[in-house]
Amino acid sequence: MTQEAVSEAERAAVRECAEEVLRRLAGEHAVLREDQWRAIEALVVDRRRVLCVQRTGWGKSAVYFVATALLRDGAAAEPGEPPAGPTVIVSPLLALMRNQVEAAARAGIRARTINSANLDEWGEITAEIRAGAVDVLLISPERLNNPDFRDNVLPGLAAGTGLLVVDEAHCVSDWGHDFRPDYRRLRTFLAGLPSRTPVLATTATANARVTADVADQLGDALVLRGTLDRDSLRLAVLELPHAAHRLAWLADHLDRLPGSGIVYTLTVAAATETAEFLRSRGFAVASYTGQVEDADRRAAEQDLLDNKIKALVATSALGMGFDKPDLGFVVHLGAPPSPIAYYQQVGRAGRAVEHAEVVLLPGQEDTAIWRYFASLAFPPEEQVRAVLAALSPDRPLSTQALEPIVDLRRARLELMLKVLDVDGAVRRTRGGWTATGEPWTYDTARLRRVAEARNAEQQTMLEYARTTVCRMEFLRRCLDDPEATPCGRCDTCTAPQFDAKVSPGSLAAANAFLGRAGVDIAPKKLWPTGMATVGVGLKGKIPPAEQILPGRAVGRLSDQGWGSKLRALVGPEAPDGPVPADLAAAVVEVLKGWAHGDDAWPQRPAAVVAVSSHRHPELVAGLAGHIATVGRLPMLGTLSSTHRGDGGPRGNSAQRVLALHDAFSVPPEMAEALAGLSGPVLLVDDLVESGWTMVLAGRELRRAGAAGVLPLALAVAG
Known part of the structure; x- marks a missing residue:
């Protein structure tokens, strides 16, 4: 059925079905926003590719769950066309996957996930997919180049996919604040999709440059970009002289912050220390970092969901991976290096509450930490060439075997190999990495421009802390929101909710602790x-x-x-x-x-x-x-x-x-x-x-x- 052949009456019927699915998902009073319907219509009726750049809490997940239900029921299918295969959602973090599986169940959608934490279930899940018993499959981008998954699961999955969803799509772009090379492998997935397979990419944090880059990689995409205002958030910045003052401020004010929330830190050590100090002051908190065991992270997530703890003290490992609509606050001990990353993290709060407090406590050490993480960027050309020279087409070398050859830490070496894999210069196999023999060019100019963009973002974040204009308007302009206007809520628009005072007792305790x-x-x-x-x-x-x-x-x-x-x-x-x-x-x-x-x-x-x-x-x-x-x-x-x-x-x-x-x-x-x-x-x-x-x-x-x-x-x- 061509786009032109679908009558207005048929489109209206599809919309009524969409509204019914939404009510199952979100409650009897839920109604689709106009842009949500435009996305669902483009996916289900017109079988198009869509990029949604919408604020956190807008309802991006509702779009792909509703579209999944309609496609699986054969809505707007051509005569003789079978119902669509399962939706494949590429999602960055396990925590987000767990939230999505639970949300899908509310709409009667059977969702499964394939990730590093359930290897023993892969065979069972693959059999369920072949039997048509899975409506949604969530996978991490890293799965796309796992040799077993890539060679044995991915070809059949791509051929049978009814809808491809790319969540947190800003990760596709190396201009984005959180570029992940594994996301670039989606090009291969996209190329293997049958015709008329719709694709949905979603993000809350993409400026105009990133939006254009992602849309270009998708192909002929409908871009739906909405306002990025978050009318529940009250933004504030407090300049405190030392780390002890920041901990003391938290101890004095944590009880005043509404509900439960997240305290973000820039390093694992800071997250661990902050959680320990707050517990010593009688607060129920848990730390959440990449070094915490998965079972402990799950327990901490659930405790926050159940409001058993006041806060998670987290690094950016939690940045995209947690869904609790009633989070009442987000506090940052130290500023992220990008206002776009900051907007994403604070966007976790205030989705289902009238007011949420957002407080940034920048530190003197922030710029040094930014420089350290910037030093882990793509290596110089001579180091890349040394790795390529060491690899052969027929004898795989593991990452560990490459370490004596090239002077790079393992994480940075693996990141470089992933980029080379995406570029076609190397290939990951069961035994490690092999060279493909394909020509490869070190893109010096692009890497320099990306580094310059990162430096500019850091300077902008420093400006955010000092600005006297509306903070929400400032962040929205960083994301190229054309509707950015003063919010009337932040500490520059109205009287601040908090001051920088700390009690002598808390300060003494913080100094003793540190x-x-x-x-x-x-x-x-x-x-x-x-x-x-x-x-x-x-x-x-x-x-x-x-x-x-x-x-x-x-x-x-x-x-x-x-x-x-x-x-x-x-x-x-x-x-x-x-x-x-x-x-x-x-x-x-x-x-x-x-x-x-x-x-x-x-x-x-x-x-x-x-x-x-x-x-x-x-x-x-x-x-x-x-x-x-x-x-x-x-x-x-x-x-x-x-x-x-x-x-x-x-x-x-x-x-x-x-x-x-x-x-x-x-x-x-x-x-x-x-x-x-x-x-x-x-x-x-x-x-x-x-x-x-x-x-x-x-x-x-x-x-x-x-x-x-x-x-x-x-x-x-x-």
């Missing part, structure tokens, strides 16, 4: 894989007689408390000099705590040794000497090193071991002294980054006769 010193340094038990390929004969388990013991540091560089002081002291641009008195005292406190408790050292140190440092020799030697004096321990000197690196972090463990495996040697007088010791040696350094300096320096001490090695550092990276 002033605690001591984090673990976990010992390594295994050598990196693939070292033989670069001529280093280390593999498998590190022999127990060559291992170091668990260690301690004052804090992490990302800590809210000690972090700023440690970054100023041991950062790559920090000058060398003596140990400041407050950090020297903190080291002594760490040693006192290490001597007692359940995880105390197995034996008191018998001597002190310093690691040779080319960045901060005075700092490290002075610290070791101070510890020896305070602890009344012999100072055995500095471990010799032939390594002349710049002291900066290496890309991965294999590269670090390659650089350091034969760099350390024990002077004869130190070896003689070690032989006469009955206890372990305290090995002192300024900064632990990969951890391999301590491992390899400690290995030489153990081989020279040390009974044990206890690592101690001022700071741990991360």
Whole structure:
């Protein structure tokens, strides 16, 4: 049935069916918005491709669930055309998938998901799809290039798909704030769809450039762009001097914030610390980061849904993946690097309540954190070419096997390989990665323009914190909303709801909490894989007689408390000099705590040794000497090193071991002294980054006769 052949009466009949499905989904009084109907009409009647750029809470999921029900019932089908196959929803996060499965059930739609958490169900789900028993299949973009899924499931799935939905479609565009290369594989999916298969892409956070990029990748798409105003949100910014003041403000005001909500942080460490502090002040909160086990994340999500906790303290791992319409507040401890990302995160609140409070508490460390994450962008061309040169068409190499060849951390290496895969230069197989032999060009100009766009977004976020114009209007203009006008609700449009005052008790508690010193340094038990390929004969388990013991540091560089002081002291641009008195005292406190408790050292140190440092020799030697004096321990000197690196972090463990495996040697007088010791040696350094300096320096001490090695550092990276 052609578009022209569908009469107005038939379209009206389809709309009535759509309204009925919506009532099953959202309640007896629910009515389709006009743009929702336009999207459903284009998908079901006209079998078109549609891009919906609509604010959070507008009802994008209602569009694809209603369209699914109509297509599965054969609405507007051509004569003799069977009902449509299942809808495939490409969705970025497991939490969002779980919400969608539950929402679909309310409309009588059977939804299943294929993801890394239910591998044992894949066969059963695939059989259900073939039997026509699945209406909606939710998959992550990463599934599109899982070798088993890509080769055995995807071809049949694409051929039988009744509707393809690309959720959070801004991820398709590398201009977007959250580009994910796996989304680019949707081009292959799109190319395999039968004719007349409708496609819906949805996002709440796409400016004009991203919208045009996504629409171009979809093809001939109907773009439905609505107003981005959120009339329930009251935006505010409070400038507080230090991390302790931000924690104290939270402790003083969390009870005043309506309902339950989300506290966002920029780092995993900050999320963990903030949750711990708030619990110590009597609040029911849970942390939610990429390092939390999936079962614990699920439990935390459910506790917030059930209002059993006041807040989730989360990183951006929760950004797109949670659906609770009655969230009453969103607080940010630190600003995201993009106003578009910020708009998306605050958009989680206020969807089904009259008022929701949104408060940004920017930090002085925000720009340093932004720079760190920006440094993880696509690698320079020479590193990319090194990987391509190492790969062959017929002998797969795993990511681990590539690490000794190229100086990139694993996460960054995998991101690069995904981009090369999307570009057709490499292919992921069961054994790892192979080269395709296809020509590939390093797009320097585009990468530079994207980096410039990111820098501009960061500057705009700084402007947002300082602006005296309407904050909602500011964010809407960042998203190129032509209808942006003053909201009349934010702290620049009307009297602020909150001030920057904190109580002395909360501030004292926050200072005491952040002033605690001591984090673990976990010992390594295994050598990196693939070292033989670069001529280093280390593999498998590190022999127990060559291992170091668990260690301690004052804090992490990302800590809210000690972090700023440690970054100023041991950062790559920090000058060398003596140990400041407050950090020297903190080291002594760490040693006192290490001597007692359940995880105390197995034996008191018998001597002190310093690691040779080319960045901060005075700092490290002075610290070791101070510890020896305070602890009344012999100072055995500095471990010799032939390594002349710049002291900066290496890309991965294999590269670090390659650089350091034969760099350390024990002077004869130190070896003689070690032989006469009955206890372990305290090995002192300024900064632990990969951890391999301590491992390899400690290995030489153990081989020279040390009974044990206890690592101690001022700071741990991360």
